[in-house]
Amino acid sequence: MKLIKAFVKSFKVLDILDKLKEEGVEYVCVVDEVGALKFLDDLHSNFSSELGEKVSKIAVISVICENDKADKFINMIKSHAHTGNSGDGIIILENIETYLLI
Secondary structure, X not given: OEEEEEEEEHHHHHHHHHHHHHOOOOEEEEEEEEEXXXXXXXXXXXXXXXXXXXXXXXXXXXXXXXXXXXXXXXXXXXXXXXXXXXXXXXXXXXXXXXXXXX
């Protein structure tokens, strides 16, 4: 099993989730965050007086999938998260040794 974590711009989330659903993703979670990373663009960032630096609203989309579907889901996320501006996000792929349903 694989865990895909995609850090993307918040306004792209609904489109990405629609495409993941169409592709048959079963396990997905979205968390809204604030990013203060070096790749932020000026168009979608604001200065945070609390953090003392530029931040942008981002979302972390986590997907659990079978090994053979990971590349397909990663490519789909990349294509739908892309805006053409710098700082569209990052995708992390991790191996899952065990997962338990609650």
